[in-house]
Amino acid sequence: MKQYRVKIGRKLSLKQHDPDDTGNYKKDDDGRASAKAETDKHIATISQLQERLYANSARALLIVLQGMDTSGKDGTIRSVMSGVNPQGCKVVSFKAPSSQELAHDFLWRVHREVPAKGQIGVFNRSHYEDVLITRVHGWVSDEVVERRFEQIKEFEELLTENGTTILKFFLHISKKEQKERLEERVRDPEKRWKFNEGDLEERRLWTRYMDAFEDMMAATSTAHAPWYIVPANRKWYRNLVVASRVVEAMEDMKLKTPPPTPGVNFDTLKIV
Amino acid sequence: MKQYRVKIGRKLSLKQHDPDDTGNYKKDDDGRASAKAETDKHIATISQLQERLYANSARALLIVLQGMDTSGKDGTIRSVMSGVNPQGCKVVSFKAPSSQELAHDFLWRVHREVPAKGQIGVFNRSHYEDVLITRVHGWVSDEVVERRFEQIKEFEELLTENGTTILKFFLHISKKEQKERLEERVRDPEKRWKFNEGDLEERRLWTRYMDAFEDMMAATSTAHAPWYIVPANRKWYRNLVVASRVVEAMEDMKLKTPPPTPGVNFDTLKIV
8 A cells, every 4th residue: 555655745746646557456357356355355354343443442543535526435435334333433524614614713623523432434525625625716825725734734643642543545536537427427317416517617627626636645644644645547446445554554553352341250240 | 013113102011022022033043044134135225225315315214222231232233234334324322421411401412413314313322311211210200201201202203394204113132131141241251341330230120121111112102203112132133123114114215316406408518
């Protein structure tokens, strides 16, 4: 996974990251089938480790998903996280902020939704929208964006210092792939409800978005909360990359079965 | 499922409900295997219907789970709801209320956690604790409990009138079955962390709890929010009963693919 990790404090060019990349897997049915089998194994492992995460309730995992429209944020959640016990998994979709949320700092609504100890939290979009859509549309100045980068780093440091592991994934699709996915929504009557005219406006701003993503990831990829650029043109490879990184992060937590409830003499205890 | 539904406004005796019941399924490996196969089909259906529930975001489903310790509330959630996309499923475990929660009426914290439109919400324990544990321990008077029954019915009516389907399941185990499950936690070093000495104190109050459950279900089983007494000594039958009732309730919603986004001329639209 190291190849997809954004280097800390180095300028970044998304052009040098191929959204069509499939690593060691062939771009054919065979490659797809073996990647899927591998992903299924990872998903089963996540489900097991999640039970331990929940049992211990000492650590948390926060997964942040960002990407252009149709990049597969919803699909990644459905594919990778279905199978996890929903009792220990909380998905939060951040939409346009409400007036109450706008009346607070941009991290206020986000902080309320971070995963509790024992939980996996998934952010479908996140506080990073406040340095993306807002910037691309010129709603905030570059100075404010620069300050927000610092505020985000400090906020994420607070979370990690208190037991939360943070993984941030940018789902990287090409402009051409987005075209095909949008066309699919137009063509297929079963998918037309997903079509949103606003997506076309954002699409026109593609280059500006890529610039904003580059700046943002270069500025906020840290040792404690790294960004990963996930090649996402092929859904099966996208799922594999995310699932395998989640497994690694959970294995790094070295979760064990919790110790017996203290203060109980289990050898003499009788249930009547 | 009708046989497990609590009749409206009729006195109820849990003694007449066999926690060992397995319906038309034999109490052997064959019965278990065929019940499991049936449950798996239901789970796949729930997962599909949930995607439509989410797509439409017009209705919600609230599942309330109550039962004695070890009755399998966590296990039911893990077995029946793993497989559902966690983006559309929110599980809330109600623990002892915080001082802030106690400073409000008993439905305040519950109302905040009801599922949004498009979601399945699962309550692992619920507002019903406020007419159970509180009553059994004598922390509230019978007059307060009677008023709470009315308040609960009106609260649940509000939810259903605004698009939420409510299913309430009492996981019915025998006192003997609880003994075996607690003994398992004492015996198995891997399960000892689950053991809670407080559970023994509640166990001593078994009869009072059964009386409180009987009163509560007779008083609050309504046409819009019925109670089901789920035979739960056998986990596989418990899962089957819950899963099949959930499927029925979701099928009753007659969820369809949402209509195409209005105001878009899909026939002439070009993506550039």
